[in-house]
Every structure is written in structure tokens, then in C-alpha cells.
Amino acid sequence: MSSTNPEVQQKMPSKKGFExxxxxxxxxxxxxxxxxxxxxxxxxxxxxxxTNIVNILRSISIVTIIAVGIxxxxxxxxxxxxxxxxxxxxxxxxxSMFVWFSQNIFVALLAAIGAALVVxxxxxxxxxxxxxxxxxxxxxxxxxxxxxxxxxxxxxxVSQNMVMPDGxxxxxxxxxxxxxxxxxPWIIIIMIVVVLIVHxxxxxxxxxxxxxxxxxxxxxxxxxxxxxxxxxxxAYLMSATFAAIGGIVLASRVMTAEINSGAxxxxxxxxxxxxxxxxxxxxxxxxxxxxxxAVLIGILQNGLVMMSVPYYAMDIVKGTVLALALALTxxxxx
Amino acid sequence: MTTxxxxxxxxxxxxxxxALNDVSxxxxxxxIHALIGANGAGKSTLMKVLSGAYHHYTGxxxxxxKQVSIRSPKDxxxxxxxxxxxxVDTALIPYLTVGENIMLNETVNDMSKKQFISWKHIxxxxxxxxxxxxxxxxxxxxxxxxxxxxxxxxxxxxxxxKQCKFLILDEPTAPLSHSETNELFRIVRDLKVxxxxxxxxxxxxxxxxxxxxxxxxxKNGEFVCKEKIAETSQNRVVEYxxxxxxxxxxxxxxxxxxxxxxxVKGLYDTGMxxxxxxxxxxxEIVGIAGLVxxxxxxxxxxxxxxxxxxxxxxxxxxxxxxxxxxxxxVKQGLAFVPEERRKEGILVQESVAANLTAxxxxxxxxxxxxxxxxxxxxxxxxxxxxLGIKTPSQETRVQxxxxxxxxxxxxxxxxxxxxxxxxxxxxxxGVDVGAKxxxxxxxxxxxxxxxxxxxxxxEFSEILGITDxxxxxxxxxxxxxxxxxxxxxxxxxxxxxxxx
Numbered sequence: 001m002s003s004t005n006p007e008v009q010q011k012m013p014s015k016k017g018f019e020x021x022x023x024x025x026x027x028x029x030x031x032x033x034x035x036x037x038x039x040x041x042x043x044x045x046x047x048x049x050x051t052n053i054v055n056i057l058r059s060i061s062i063v064t065i066i067a068v069g070i071x072x073x074x075x076x077x078x079x080x081x082x083x084x085x086x087x088x089x090x091x092x093x094x095x096s097m098f099v100w101f102s103q104n105i106f107v108a109l110l111a112a113i114g115a116a117l118v119v120x121x122x123x124x125x126x127x128x129x130x131x132x133x134x135x136x137x138x139x140x141x142x143x144x145x146x147x148x149x150x151x152x153x154x155x156x157x158v159s160q161n162m163v164m165p166d167g168x169x170x171x172x173x174x175x176x177x178x179x180x181x182x183x184x185p186w187i188i189i190i191m192i193v194v195v196l197i198v199h200x201x202x203x204x205x206x207x208x209x210x211x212x213x214x215x216x217x218x219x220x221x222x223x224x225x226x227x228x229x230x231x232x233x234x235a236y237l238m239s240a241t242f243a244a245i246g247g248i249v250l251a252s253r254v255m256t257a258e259i260n261s262g263a264x265x266x267x268x269x270x271x272x273x274x275x276x277x278x279x280x281x282x283x284x285x286x287x288x289x290x291x292x293x294a295v296l297i298g299i300l301q302n303g304l305v306m307m308s309v310p311y312y313a314m315d316i317v318k319g320t321v322l323a324l325a326l327a328l329t330x331x332x333x334x
Numbered sequence: 335m336t337t338x339x340x341x342x343x344x345x346x347x348x349x350x351x352x353a354l355n356d357v358s359x360x361x362x363x364x365x366i367h368a369l370i371g372a373n374g375a376g377k378s379t380l381m382k383v384l385s386g387a388y389h390h391y392t393g394x395x396x397x398x399x400k401q402v403s404i405r406s407p408k409d410x411x412x413x414x415x416x417x418x419x420x421x422v423d424t425a426l427i428p429y430l431t432v433g434e435n436i437m438l439n440e441t442v443n444d445m446s447k448k449q450f451i452s453w454k455h456i457x458x459x460x461x462x463x464x465x466x467x468x469x470x471x472x473x474x475x476x477x478x479x480x481x482x483x484x485x486x487x488x489x490x491x492x493x494x495x496k497q498c499k500f501l502i503l504d505e506p507t508a509p510l511s512h513s514e515t516n517e518l519f520r521i522v523r524d525l526k527v528x529x530x531x532x533x534x535x536x537x538x539x540x541x542x543x544x545x546x547x548x549x550x551x552x553k554n555g556e557f558v559c560k561e562k563i564a565e566t567s568q569n570r571v572v573e574y575x576x577x578x579x580x581x582x583x584x585x586x587x588x589x590x591x592x593x594x595x596x597x598v599k600g601l602y603d604t605g606m607x608x609x610x611x612x613x614x615x616x617x618e619i620v621g622i623a624g625l626v627x628x629x630x631x632x633x634x635x636x637x638x639x640x641x642x643x644x645x646x647x648x649x650x651x652x653x654x655x656x657x658x659x660x661x662x663x664v665k666q667g668l669a670f671v672p673e674e675r676r677k678e679g680i681l682v683q684e685s686v687a688a689n690l691t692a693x694x695x696x697x698x699x700x701x702x703x704x705x706x707x708x709x710x711x712x713x714x715x716x717x718x719x720x721l722g723i724k725t726p727s728q729e730t731r732v733q734x735x736x737x738x739x740x741x742x743x744x745x746x747x748x749x750x751x752x753x754x755x756x757x758x759x760x761x762x763x764g765v766d767v768g769a770k771x772x773x774x775x776x777x778x779x780x781x782x783x784x785x786x787x788x789x790x791x792x793e794f795s796e797i798l799g800i801t802d803x804x805x806x807x808x809x810x811x812x813x814x815x816x817x818x819x820x821x822x823x824x825x826x827x828x829x830x831x832x833x834x
Contacts, residue, residue, distance in 0.1 A: 204704055204705055204707075205699070205702070205703040205704050205705060206695045206696065206698070206699040206703040206704075206705060207703055209688065209692075209695055209705060210695065212684070212688075213681055213684065213688070213692050216681040216682075216683045216684055217677075217678075217680075217681045217682070217683075219677055219678045220677070220678050220679055220680060220681055220692075221681075221692070222640065222659070222660050223638070223640055223660050223670055223672055223678050223679070224660070224664075224692045224693040224747065225660045225661045225663065225664030225665075225693055225751075226660075226661060226692070226693075227659070227661040283683070284683070
């Protein structure tokens with residue numbers, strides 16, 4: 001086409017200062033990761049050890065899986081805040097299936113995913129049909145599910161040979177196979193597979209394109225004949241499913257169900273998804289970017305621990321990183 | 335004591351358009367002055383100048399022969415000039431009470447050092463003002479509980495808090511029912527008696543002739559004439575509004591009109607559209623003519639399932655269909671190019687290619703819904719060249735294109751989807767002349783291929799140029815069905831302003 005058309009050209013931003021910001025927007029996250037790696041390697045040579053790298057990947061895998069779910073909800077311009085509680089719930093369900101009810105692994109996994117889908121269905125019903133704003137509704141769901149998980153476990157940590165309310169010991173055991181899920185290499189493989197599947201889903205299938213279209217302009221999507229509600233429902237079911245996978249992996253990793261075990265993952269996952277929106281200038285939530293965001297957070301956390309920063313100060317750093325990522329996203333939007 | 339307001343030689347330019355060209359306007363207190371003109375004539379712009387919404391105009395404004403400077407809304411208010419815009423909801427705060435809304439300006443501007451609000455004072459004063467115009471609304475009601483007409487009255491009451499010499503009403507009756515309109519007129523007459531000068535913008539001629547004393551006609555940003563209502567007639571005003579006819583080139587070919595494709599009977603939506611009957615044949619371009627606010631967009635949306643239909647039936651090829659939402663409409667072979675392009679038609683953040691395929695991605699997916707990017711690229715580049723969309727590449731984001739090219743993208747989307755019935759709602763709005771012609775050509779070609787076209791527009795010259803048959807819409811109803819060949823702009827305007 002006529003690329004010399006002045007009408008088109010004059011609208012292309014061409015100022016120098018703007019380009020610098022664009023550069024930072026696109027490559028800022030990756031540059032930060034590289035810079036952190038260099039800094040941490042210099043201060044502590046053990047940082048670049050093979051075992052430490054595996055360590056980092058293992059530590060981010062649960063966050064990444066959950067964050068990918070949030071990414072899907074963000075892609076339709078929604079926001080699923082209830083994933084943290086869903087992780088707690090599925091963690092409790094899967095462990096209790098083994099310990100309390102002596103069920104086999106399939107029943108346990110299906111029960112966990114089923115429970116998550118109920119949460120997703122509840123979210124999507126309230127958002128799509130009752131029209132409660134996404135963030136507010138999932139905030140409410142977050143509390144509800146947190147409470148349900150606590151009630152279900154009666155406020156106790158579920159583990160093998162635990163004392164039951166009637167004074168006896170639980171008899172069920174967690175199968176050996178299940179414990180593999182949370183161990184290297186499987187935990188990392190599951191993460192990579194999840195990222196790949198969602199990346200392909202969002203970028204290479206019709207459904208992913210529809211979701212981005214809905215996220216970009218809901219009204220235009222509707223008037224193009226896209227069933228907006230159907231896709232919003234799908235998005236929340238998917239984000240709940242990935243939260244369930246996160247919960248299952250977490251269960252396998254710790255082999256118990258602690259109270260509110262999923263809560264700490266929520267903010268990390270939200271941060272990863274938002275950092276991910278700007279990676280390589282995507283400008284929209286995407287699975288690969290979310291992975292990069294999780295890597296950034298993982299490296300920060302690992303490196304800071306190695307530098308003996310106390311764990312209780314970690315949230316300051318992570319919160320700041322999230323604020324910076326949001327600043328980048330929203331400053332760009334102006 | 336009568337105050338005289340004069341605007342002399344007002345001109346204003348916006349990027350690319352001369353919106354007002356040397357316009358003069360004058361009125362006095364104690365009279366109701368109608369301001370009329372076709373869409374884009376500059377009525378609203380002129381009144382915005384008077385109310386201080388623009389500061390970059392040229393020309394002078396005099397009150398009682400003394401030159402005044404109006405460059406901000408505050409200047410205008412200090413001179414006693416108040417305006418009630420058409421969109422009442424933007425001017426009111428829904429979760430505050432009527433009283434607080436009426437007294438808003440005082441609360442914001444005249445509190446100076448006072449920190450505490452005197453509720454008693456607010457409600458007493460607001461109630462007094464409401465009573466003075468005999469409006470029966472409690473000052474303690476929340477604005478969110480009011481009807482549209484009541485909100486309008488609250489705004490009018492608000493403009494009376496300060497001295498009000500001139501009150502501008504910008505199409506106040508457009509959203510009102512008949513009885514609500516009468517109530518408004520009572521207030522307007524009241525204010526006239528109280529020596530307020532009312533400037534009344536409306537498209538509805540019968541109304542203006544019912545209530546106004548003088549009338550000023552504008553056209554294409556210029557002053558046409560000022561007359562006494564008593565000494566003129568509706569037909570004469572219509573003639574003034576049209577002036578000499580603009581000869582435009584429409585690439586309309588004669589097309590044999592086939593069997594009926596779309597048939598609509600007794601269609602109602604949730605308020606605007608009433609008992610709407612229409613039909614369209616294969617290869618036929620059916621015009622929906624009407625002024626802004628007549629219900630054209632509402633009709634288009636109802637047909638496309640984008641707005642709720644409460645009664646009536648739609649038949650396609652003689653078969654009754656149920657269209658609950660747009661995705662069903664698309665399956666039934668309908669396509670819709672909406673009026674609000676940026677808001678409803680295109681995805682500004684997405685590439686041209688993604689926009690063009692958004693309505694028909696099914697055609698571009700392989701097994702397991704994987705997208706066929708090669709085919710998408712092929713088809714979209716074909717569409718870009720056949721529509722003459724000026725874009726550096728198909729990967730360019732649509733927000734970087736001009737209005738005309740964006741519109742071509744919005745239309746191109748439906749050409750790829752290949753529908754049976756194409757609904758266009760003001761497709762030439764905000765589009766430059768060149769692109770306009772391209773769009774007409776496109777529509778004409780669609781008709782040639784045997785598609786049914788529904789073309790809604792308030793630009794009567796376009797309706798006359800491109801359609802085969804016209805439904806004139808007034809107040810959500812078919813006012814008249816006309817054959818394009820035997821009608822003219824005057825007749826269209828007559829029926830669309832409520833003439834019978």
C-alpha cells in the first residue's frame with residue numbers, strides 16, 4: 001500500500017524522548033532481569049549455580065501457573081482475584097481426599113478441579129449475569145472461598161496421620177506418584193507446558209483472538225457477533241482451572257494442606273501478570289510475558305535471600321516491583 | 335426592562351473545519367427564540383460560544399449595546415447566560431440530592447472560607463427555586479431516582495440560582511414524551527413571563543411554531559435569516575434550511591430488485607422504537623432517514639440484536655428468526671456498521687488484519703480452532719487494496735489510521751464475513767469527501783451483488799443519492815415511506831420534523 005501517504009505518516013510518533021520510553025517499555029523487564037542476574041552473580045557466585053537456577057525455576061512454578069490463569073482473566077478485561085483462595089481450597093480438597101477419604105489419585109485430582117470449576121462458574125455467573133464489576137466480585141469470592149476452605153478443614157492443617165476431631169488418627173495416605181508432581185523436574189515441566197499451552201491458545205487460536213478482541217473493546221466485539229458472555233465465562237473457568245493446577249502442585253510439594261496456603265501466591269501472581277503485559281511491547285496480558293514477570297520476581301526473591309535480606313522485608317520489594325510495572329502500563333496508556 | 339443580546343460576526347475554526355462563518359445572532363429577554371438548522375449547521379457551536387465553552391472564536395458579543403467578553407463558562411454565567419445541554423446526565427451528580435445539585439455552583443464557588451455546609455439553607459433555597467417554576471420535586475430526592483424530564487427541570491432550576499437573563503436549551507425535547515414536553519413548555523412560558531430570554535434549539539418544527547416568538551435559521555455554519563414566527567411558515571423555514579441543493583456524485587447503478595430478504599413487523603424496543611414495519615429486497619438499498627435522536631440508531635441496534643426487542647417479528651427470506659444477540663444476528667446473515675466507530679466498530683489497539691477478520695474468524699481457523707495466519711494475511715491484504723485502505727501495512731494498529739480509513743476497516747470486516755443484509759448507521763460520519771465516495775461505491779457494489787442494504791442517515795442528500803426507497807423516521811416510528819425517485823429533500827425534512 002502507499003506507505004508514503006502523509007496522512008498516515010504524520011500520526012506515527014517520531015519524537016526522540018518517546019522512543020526512549022518505548023524502548024524501556026518493551027525491554028525494561030528483560031534488561032532488569034539481566035541486570036539483576038549480573039548484580040547477584042557478582043555479589044554471590046553461587047547464584048549462577050545450576051542447582052540455584054533450578055531452585056529459582058522451581059520456586060516460581062506455582063506462581064507462574066496461577067499467574068497464567070490471571071492472565072487469561074485479564075485478556076478479556078476481567079480480573080480474577082479469587083485465585084489465591086481457590087489454590088487454598090483445591091490444596092485442601094486434594095490432600096483431604098487422600099488423607100480423610102483414602103481416595104485414589106484420579107478422584108482426588110478430579111475433585112480438586114471440580115471444586116475450582118464451581119468457583120469459576122460462580123464468579124462468571126455473578127459477573128456476566130448479575131453484572132458486578134470483575135474485581136469487586138472476585139474480591140468477594142476470595143473471602144467466601146477462603147472461608148469455605150477454612151471451614152472444610154475446620155481451621156486445621158490437613159496432613160497424613162493427623163488427629164481427627166473424634167480423637168482418632170486419619171488413616172489415608174498420599175500416594176507416591178502424587179508426590180512426584182511437586183518435585184523437580186516435573187514441577188518445572190508442568191509450568192512450561194502450562195505457559196506453552198496458554199501462549200498457543202491466546203495467540204494462535206480463534207478463541208484467544210476473540211478474548212483479546214473482547215478485552216480491547218467489548219462493545220465492538222459484541223457488535224461483531226462475538227458471544228462476549230460465553231468467552232468471559234470461559235475465561236473465568238480457565239483461570240479457576242489453572243488455580244486448581246497450582247493448588248494441586250502446591251499440595252504435592254508440601255504434602256499437607258495448610259490454612260490459607262494459597263494466599264501468599266496471589267500478589268506474586270498478580271505482579272507477574274502485570275509485569276508480563278509490557279514484556280517485548282506486547283501491550284496486553286500474555287502467557288510468555290507472565291512467565292518472564294514470574295522469573296523477575298523469582299530472581300529478586302532468590303537473590304535477596306542470598307544477600308541475607310530478611311524474609312519479612314521481601315514484600316516491600318515485591319510491592320515496589322508491582323507498582324513499577326503498573327506505572328509502566330498505565331503511563332503508557334495515556 | 336428588556337435586555338438585548340447581540341452576537342456579531344462570530345467565526346470559529348476547528349482543525350480542518352470552519353464551523354461558524356461570520357454569524358450574527360440577536361435576541362432579547364422576555365422572548366423565546368428558536369434556533370434551527372440541519373445537522374452540522376452550527377447551532378450548537380454558536381450556543382457554545384455564547385455560553386463560554388470556546389475561547390478561540392473571533393467576533394464580538396454585546397449586551398445592551400455594551401461589548402462583553404465571554405471566554406469561559408464563568409464569564410457567561412456572570413453575565414446571566416445559562417445553558418442546559420442535551421446530555422443531562424453529564425451535568426448532574428446522581429447520588430446527591432436534588433437540592434445539592436441545584437445549589438452545586440454555590441457550594442463550589444461561593445463558600446469561600448466557610449467549611450461547613452448548611453443543609454437547611456441548601457434545601458430551603460432549592461425548594462424555593464423549584465416552587466418558583468412550579469415543579470413538584472422534593473429537594474431531598476436523590477437525582478438518580480428522577481426521570482429524564484425531571485432531571486432536565488433540575489438543571490433548569492440550577493440555572494436560576496444565579497441571575498438568569500438568557501437560558502439556552504439545546505434540544506431539550508428530544509428525549510421527552512408528549513406530556514413531558516408540555517410540562518417543559520409551561521416552564522419555558524413561565525420563564526418568559528419572568529423576563530428571561532430563552533434560546534430554544536430543536537429539530538421539531540411544529541414545537542418551535544407552538545412556543546417561539548422569533549426564529550433564526552442557520553445552514554453550514556452560516557446565518558441564513560431571522561424572522562418572526564407569526565410571519566413565516568413551516569414550509570418556508572424548511573426551504574431556508576436547505577438553501578440551494580448540493581449536487582453530489584453518487585455512483586448509483588440501477589439494480590433489479592429481487593425477492594424480499596428482510597421483513598420486520600411491529601417491532602418495539604424498550605422505549606424508542608414503536609410499532610416499526612419495514613422490508614428490504616435483494617439488491618435494494620433502503621434508506622432510514624431521520625434527524626438526530628429520531629431513533630435510527632436504536633432501530634439498527636434492535637434489528638441486529640444489540641438492543642432488546644420487546645415485541646414484533648423479524649423474517650429473513652420469509653422465515654421467522656429470533657435474534658437475541660448480535661452473534662445470532664451474524665449467523666442469520668446480518669452485518670452492522672455502527673455509528674460510534676471508535677466505541678463500537680473497531681478495535682483501535684489491534685492491527686488492521688485482526689480488525690478485518692474479527693467478525694469471521696471461523697473462516698480463518700483450521701482444526702482445533704488454530705488460526706490460519708497465512709490466509710488471514712492474504713485476505714486482509716486483498717481487502718486493503720480493494721477498499722483502498724491507506725495503511726502502511728496490515729499489521730498497523732487501527733488507531734493510527736484516519737477516520738475514513740478506520741470506517742473502511744469497519745466495513746471491510748463485514749465484507750469478509752459476507753452477510754445477506756448490511757445495516758449501515760451513519761457510515762459517512764466524520765469521513766472525508768474522498769473516502770465518502772469510496773464508501774458509496776462500496777455500498778452500491780454490495781447492492782449489485784444482490785445484498786440488501788439498510789442505510790440510516792440524517793444526511794438527506796446521501797439518502798436521496800444512494801437509496802431506492804426511504805422510511806422517514808420520526809420519534810421512533812415510520813412517519814412516511816417514500817420512493818426515492820419521486821421525493822426530494824424538502825419532503826424528507828418535512829416528515830422528519832414531525833409534519834403530517
